[in-house]
Amino acid sequence: MKQFKRHLVTSALPYANGPVHIGHLAGVYIPSDIYTRYLRLRGEDVIHVCGTDEHGVPITIKAKQEGVTPQDIVDKYHKIIGDSFKGLGISFDIFSRTTTPTHYATASEFFKKLHDAGKFVEQTSEQYYDEEAKQFLADRYIMGTCPHCGNDRAYGDQCEKCGTSLNSTDLIDPKSMISGSKPVMKETKHWYLPLNDYQKDLEKWILTDHKEWKSNVYGQCKSWFDLGLQPRAVSRDLDWGIPVPVEGGEGKVLYVWFDAPIGYISATKDLTPDWEKYWKSEDTKMVHFIGKDNIVFHCIVFPSMLMADGSYILPENVPANEFLNLEGDKISTSRNWAVWLHEYLEEFPGKEDVLRYVLCANAPETKDNDFTWKDFQTRNNSELVAIFGNFVNRALVLTQKYFDNKVPAAGALTDFDRETLEEMPKIKKAVEDYIEVYRFRDALKEAMNLARLGNKYLADTEPWKVAKTDMERVATILNVALQITANLAIVFEPFLPFSTEKLLKMLNTSEFGWDKLGNTDLLAVGHELGKAELLFEKIEDSVIDAQLKKLEDTKLANALKEYKAEPQKEEAQFDDFMKMDIRVGTIKACEKVAKTKKLLKLTVDTGIDTRTIVSGIAEHFEPEQLLGKQACFLVNLAPREIKGITSNGMILMAQDADGKLRLVQPNEAVKPGSQVG
Ligand SMILES: Nc1ncnc2c1ncn2[C@@H]1O[C@H](COP(=O)(O)OP(=O)(O)OP(=O)(O)O)[C@@H](O)[C@H]1O
Numbered sequence: 257m258k259q260f261k262r263h264l265v266t267s268a269l270p271y272a273n274g275p276v277h278i279g280h281l282a283g284v285y286i287p288s289d290i291y292t293r294y295l296r297l298r299g300e301d302v303i304h305v306c307g308t309d310e311h312g313v314p315i316t317i318k319a320k321q322e323g324v325t326p327q328d329i330v331d332k333y334h335k336i337i338g339d340s341f342k343g344l345g346i347s348f349d350i351f352s353r354t355t356t357p358t359h360y361a362t363a364s365e366f367f368k369k370l371h372d373a374g375k376f377v378e379q380t381s382e383q384y385y386d387e388e389a390k391q392f393l394a395d396r397y398i399m400g401t402c403p404h405c406g407n408d409r410a411y412g413d414q415c416e417k418c419g420t421s422l423n424s425t426d427l428i429d430p431k432s433m434i435s436g437s438k439p440v441m442k443e444t445k446h447w448y449l450p451l452n453d454y455q456k457d458l459e460k461w462i463l464t465d466h467k468e469w470k471s472n473v474y475g476q477c478k479s480w481f482d483l484g485l486q487p488r489a490v491s492r493d494l495d496w497g498i499p500v501p502v503e504g505g506e507g508k509v510l511y512v513w514f515d516a517p518i519g520y521i522s523a524t525k526d527l528t529p530d531w532e533k534y535w536k537s538e539d540t541k542m543v544h545f546i547g548k549d550n551i552v553f554h555c556i557v558f559p560s561m562l563m564a565d566g567s568y569i570l571p572e573n574v575p576a577n578e579f580l581n582l583e584g585d586k587i588s589t590s591r592n593w594a595v596w597l598h599e600y601l602e603e604f605p606g607k608e609d610v611l612r613y614v615l616c617a618n619a620p621e622t623k624d625n626d627f628t629w630k631d632f633q634t635r636n637n638s639e640l641v642a643i644f645g646n647f648v649n650r651a652l653v654l655t656q657k658y659f660d661n662k663v664p665a666a667g668a669l670t671d672f673d674r675e676t677l678e679e680m681p682k683i684k685k686a687v688e689d690y691i692e693v694y695r696f697r698d699a700l701k702e703a704m705n706l707a708r709l710g711n712k713y714l715a716d717t718e719p720w721k722v723a724k725t726d727m728e729r730v731a732t733i734l735n736v737a738l739q740i741t742a743n744l745a746i747v748f749e750p751f752l753p754f755s756t757e758k759l760l761k762m763l764n765t766s767e768f769g770w771d772k773l774g775n776t777d778l779l780a781v782g783h784e785l786g787k788a789e790l791l792f793e794k795i796e797d798s799v800i801d802a803q804l805k806k807l808e809d810t811k812l813a814n815a816l817k818e819y820k821a822e823p824q825k826e827e828a829q830f831d832d833f834m835k836m837d838i839r840v841g842t843i844k845a846c847e848k849v850a851k852t853k854k855l856l857k858l859t860v861d862t863g864i865d866t867r868t869i870v871s872g873i874a875e876h877f878e879p880e881q882l883l884g885k886q887a888c889f890l891v892n893l894a895p896r897e898i899k900g901i902t903s904n905g906m907i908l909m910a911q912d913a914d915g916k917l918r919l920v921q922p923n924e925a926v927k928p929g930s931q932v933g
């Protein structure tokens with residue numbers, strides 16, 4: 257295996273048009289933070305760089321919608337995103353942005369160097385142009401149908417449904433996002449990076465030399481190669497972005513996916529004057545943490561740029577994750593279907609690690625995964641509280657009770673004691689092996705196994721019972737339990753930094769370092785412990801219900817916003833209509849049909865007779881709400897047997913966009929039996 261001297265970890269630059277949600281965290285920032293914290297604990301030379309991605313069309317669209325400047329938008333979200341990452345303990349060494357002077361200079365120079373070395377192809381071509389807005393339609397300014405999957409909301413640069421990267425001319429039935437008009441073709445000049453020139457080298461680098469990459473990443477790259485790489489435009493006709501720094505570049509800017517990854521380099525420059533050591537030495541291990549929709553940019557486009565320059569290293573791995581969904585639906589910023597980090601931090605103070613734990617335990621490492629509030633509660637209550645928290649609390653409280661809060665001396669160890677302690681180095685090795693191959697879920701499971709081990713040790717040795725007869729044995733048991741506790745403060749640090757800090761305080765000690773993991777003498781005999789507190793707290797049903805209610809409200813709001821009337825039914829003849837006998841009736845009695853959830857039994861005065869009508873509306877109305885009300889009824893519908901009751905007709909209802917039902921009534925009371933038509 258290749259030996260590295262230092263590590264450069266990058267996390268995908270979050271796009272500054274909205275706050276960060278749990279999908280971003282599970283996909284990118286929790287894994288990258290675990291990885292870097294682990295390396296730091298091992299004493300490795302590591303830097304972790306990130307920042308906000310602040311160019312591109314969606315930001316200009318949002319600015320227009322809100323009547324502010326693009327700069328206002330990115331300033332606002334840079335702050336929200338940066339603060340919330342800090343709040344969750346995501347430990348970047350620098351959180352920069354792509355509007356800094358360093359970045360402008362770095363990206364410009366990068367472009368200019370490739371340009372001057374003849375690495376681009378200049379090409380004049382016809383591009384979509386909005387005649388009403390008098391503007392070329394780059395990327396997300398244009399929408400149409402994806403030629404690959406038929407999604408009719410594909411953008412000019414990518415179809416979010418099937419993940420295919422597109423050129424706007426690939427779209428079927430394109431439409432301008434600015435004016436809604438049908439765009440025309442107009443000539444414009446752009447610079448292209450001929451990715452095809454790099455295909456052979458990329459193929460060798462990935463397909464031959466990096467067979468160990470995650471199969472989702474490897475597979476996506478392979479299918480790109482199979483399709484054959486094409487030249488890709490690296491400039492755009494826009495006024496928000498980094499100006500194209502060469503002749504003929506007036507009015508044009510760098511394509512956002514050209515400038516964004518260079519943001520990793522500029523962030524490193526702003527972090528350390530030694531930046532070249534991280535970017536240009538073969539003994540640096542560079543790893544990009546991203547979600548699956550960024551694979552092509554980090555495995556093909558950016559590496560091609562780096563190869564074209566020639567002075568940079570390539571990433572050693574790109575452990576991209578699949579996507580996290582929320583309660584069964586795709587997370588979406590525009591539809592507000594998300595758990596927002598800044599809101600979570602406000603609503604769950606002191607519970608940063610619960611979110612970190614759940615998102616790691618449930619990370620979409622090999623396939624898309626679902627976050628549910630119920631699972632969040634279960635993992636907190638039956639894992640963090642019942643296993644980890646419970647064990648630590650018992651060990652500390654018993655020491656307080658029997659040994660004046662000082663670490664007691666261990667006497668002779670039993671076989672069971674020894675077997676228990678021998679598990680610790682094995683767990684250390686397992687956690688390391690998993691982290692090295694970016695399997696953070698399994699690594700966390702192993703860390704949790706150490707807490708399980710401790711919990712089981714106390715359950716089996718029962719020091720509270722032994723205390724009645726043999727205090728020397730209790731001293732040994734608690735010494736062992738406290739050493740396990742101290743080990744927990746090491747193994748969980750990358751995953752749960754807030755809780756391990758709290759735990760170290762309770763143990764009245766400072767950080768041990770990863771190498772000490774597995775040791776059985778971390779706490780000296782006689783060492784006085786700090787104050788025992790609860791490491792985790794139970795989360796009640798009411799808290800979860802409130803979050804579910806919030807999502808329910810979002811769903812309703814979306815349904816109302818997105819409501820579209822059903823298309824008209826096929827043509828009917830006058831006679832078809834005349835066959836239906838619709839009358840106004842008065843509801844005389846109403847009751848729930850026993851043992852059913854949906855059915856109401858109505859007794860209706862139709863003017864013709866008084867009859868029974870059974871209707872599936874019990875989830876919408878309480879019986880007393882309908883009593884005495886008038887409504888329209890189809891009275892000549894053939895009778896039907898429903899749950900043993902004969903129903904003679906049907907009540908007419910209007911269904912609102914949110915699914916709620918309303919009575920159809922005359923605007924003033926009429927005689928029962930009045931005809932409707
Ligand atoms: N639901 C998700 N699950 C996993 N990773 C995600 C998810 N959503 C976004 N990511 C990843 O987070 C990183 C930052 O995302 P970015 O800011 O580009 O937002 P995005 O993909 O436009 O998301 P959204 O459309 O929800 O705002 C990217 O690497 C992206 O792949």
Ligand SMILES: [Zn+2]
Nearest residue numbers: 402405415418
């Ligand atoms: Zn598609």
